[in-house]
Amino acid sequence: METGGSRQVTELLVRWRQGDRQALDALIPLVYEELRRIAQHFLQRERPGHTLQSTALVHEAYVRMVGQNLPQWQSRAHFFGIAAQLMRQILVDHARTRQAAKRGGDVFKLSLDESSALPEQKDLDLIALDDALKSLSDLDPQQSRIVELRYFAGLTIEDTSEVMGISPATVKRDWATARAWLQREMMRGGS
């Protein structure tokens, strides 16, 4: 079923692909909202032990917003591109908020009923990773995007290569070096 909302998203994607910057501005809040909603759903309601595939998450958002009749592969790629970026934002914000709350003396806050799926160490790692990614994007924006797609949107090497329009081999190589670099940065930042 094509709904009013999905038509809008599809149109925006097409317009963006044709070089309309404003379309992206309109698109981001839509996708963000949807992703945030779905992510929240998973983060809060999924039972412990259930593995959540971030790919599934992004796919769900895509299907909800654009529908099954994919307009063009390229639009889908664009969509994943934004989604990955937004997923990063959502999850990192989530972690930062929790950390900020703790630093603010909010020691009681994490009472049992509010325990959320992100363990504390993961929060810290995530924030460190986000910081490191920012530095990486200054050095090599492409690598930073690859990490975003792989880590935050959970795309495979193949999917990532398609979304980025580069060869799988390049993705693989860039991923490996980025991984090493990030790991080192995070360890340095933490010490």
Next chain:
Amino acid sequence: MTPERWQQIKKVLEVALALDTAERGPYLDKTCANDADLRQEVESLLASHQPTGKNILDEPLANILAAEPAPARHAMGTGQRIGAYKIIEEIGRGGMGEVYRAVRADGEFTKEVALKTVRGGFDVASVVERFRNERQILASLDHPNIARLYDGGTSDEGIPYLVMELVDGVLIDSYCDADKLNITRRLELFVQVCSAVQYAHQRLVIHRDIKPGNILVTKEGVPKLLDFGIAKILDPATTMNVTLVRPMTPEYASPEQIRGEPITTASDVYSLGVVLYQLLAGRSPYRTETRTRHELSEAITNTEPERPSTAILRRIPSDGADRGKRTAEQLCDVREGSLSKLQKRLAGDLDNIVLKALRKEPQRRYSSVEQLAEDLRKHLDGRPVSARKDSWSYRSGKFIRRHKVGVTASALAAAMLVAGVVVTLREARIAENNRLRAEKRFDDVRKLSNSLIFEIHDSIQNLQGATPARKLLLDRALEYLDKLSADASGDPDLQRELAWGYQRLAVVQGNSEESNLGNVKAALASDHKALSLFEAVAKANPSNTIDQLNVAMMHRILSFSELSGASGREDLEKAMEISGCLLKTDGQNPKVKSERSIEYQNLALMYSAKGDRPHALESYQENLKLKENILRANPDYRGIVRAHAMATGQLGDELAQEGQRKESLAALDKAILGFEEAIKSGAPPDVAREAAVARIKKCNVQLMESDIADALESLREASQTILPMAKLDPENTMLRSDAIGLEFERGVILTLQGKYASAVETLQVAFKKYEASGVSSEDPPGKGAFHMWLGEAEMGRRDFKVALQHFQKATMELAVPEGKAIHDDFRCQLAESHVKTGRALLSLGKMQEASTEFQEALETITPSLVTALQDVPAYYAAADGYAGLGDARLRETRSAKSDDERSKLIANARDFYVKSVEYWQKIPNPSRVSPSVFVVKSEGEVARSLARCKAELAGN
């Protein structure tokens, strides 16, 4: 590191990674021979390239979102000792630690106590330190509704603990629900809680963490507040003077707590408000979807809570997180029995009280817990409460301040949200059998029609540059209502909801700033759509009074927009046909009587628009009769006191038009009393304005009676109400124009007193303000009226030229634009402005032109005269017009060239005077001030002129 350098490192690293560990050394030896730094970089990166499984990046983030392992426990078993106490059993655990039932181990006291341990994570030393500082104050809190703090210390293992009165009780919310306490009993319980908090506040102790979890009710029904001041002891950020406490329980925290601002007693007022909200409505003041801390904080600091009486209707989706929350039916079952009862009980006072406690700004809440409790007591005693609905202008003003830049964007966002709502709705319709979704659908439509569009529209209404956003919003709303109603047939609930949606949309469309013909048309179209939907529902439910009434109401609303046209008449007839039938079948239903009475009011307006004053009067009387009936039979019917006062005032106004000025004054006095009574029983503050308007009407009637002193007194009383209100709410254009209207009235009175110079001055000052105020030129008193009275005062000063200019401007202002139906009142006013223009011309010696104006006046008024209806204001205009013509002829005699010509002119004048007198004789209880409040040549003066003519003619 530069990007170039990184590329270089990357290349080497890539190759190295692809090699076996053993081959890496030789490779690097070769490649980095001349660049030791490069080698070092690559080696450090290789070192951090750990084997799979240890790098955070090796698994996509979401895959590793596992549940947090349960926190370590420091549980203690029975018999274990802590300080001087022996543990009996664990009775609870919370954020701060575990709670045990305990007893003195030394046998000194056998009384059982509650012992709370403070879990790790705290700076033990400072907790103990703070406890030492606070203990005296806390231990001195001795109140029947406060659990005592006895002792505290540190165990041998270094665990800090607190010892308190052991309260054997149930959490207040569970207690209320288990015992099915009705609202009154819940309030009585809550007032006791307030007294405890108030007691502590008087001793400078703030609770900081009021929540149902801290309020237990004993078997005897006594509420006990736990943990007073504990939050402060446990707060690491507490210093000597500043307390910046992050809320321990965000659901009950105040906005200032969330923002980390200093905490005052007002914060406890807020938390009490949240508790009260939940006791009454069984819902959180924040929408249930708000789950994360961030969203919750956002809601607490920025979202205005829904009224409890509406919140109970909130549907709870029973999937996922809200499982276990109760439905509206379940809520009512443990409160007032039925939904409508509960709603009625909460609407008004209690809504206002709770929302006042929950205001975002501490200074706008109750200034003390005592005041909150006092308002609740007043409510329980049936006395008027101090809490008022938050004014709309305040709310929207705040919205705009907060979102200065983002308002337009918000409107667009809202438009998109609407889109989302509709998608969901359409899906919901497809899954017709899915009850959950069906329920959600209602919520969505209600959200759509009740808040989303309209509130945002209202808030951006006066914002410059928001017009396109507003238009988009309305277009979207219409589009989606249309889409939904396309497949709403056979679903009466949805049809009703949609009809209300259209109706509200129509109101907004009709009120739009650029209310040109197009918008009025759009509003009419929406009204018609609402009508068809209501008609469909009514047809399917012929025995449902409310459904039939809705149809009547829509016809009545439609009739109002075409009041002086044929279709308006038809619609009103249809409405009255329906309400007439309902009076027979369900005549005791106050809703039926109310609808019928409003129809009579419209009928009265319709008659008076035509100039059929006697029928107008009769209809106003019918309106009042029905309102009196409701007031007698259903004194609690919503707004009836005010509506009754309004009907009385309207009748009073009409009576004055008919010359029944004594009766008019009596009715207006009664109306004023009624409004005052309504205010006392909690009606919104704008009723005070209505009382003031009635006083201004009274002032005008007194002017017609030439009771200048009384008129001044009425004016003074009106000022006393209007001026403070206008000062408080400077953005309110209506109050601003009211305030200017008062000055205008003063100018009128000065003119009538013959104090022309001050009159001119007063009127000019007021007029300048009026023009600068940005009110539309039709807002009372109106530009035309200003020019009329400025002209009148200038005439008194014998500055005829300036007077003439004013009268001419008045004529232009009062002229009705082509195509607009002429209301009789407008016609009469326009006619009088022609007469005035003629008078000024006459004084300037321009007899010909003056006569033209008088003729013009008579022509203007003709439609009102030929109907053979008793249109008193029109008689005044006619009498004055003919008198003017007579005066013009008499003036011409001065330049008559022959006696013959002179006699002819005098005879001519006499005929006009005769006509004037004829009209005067039709006027009951004539006055020199017309019902439209203009000075006319009085009956006596006309009679004297006529006598003079007759004498002259006889003498010849």
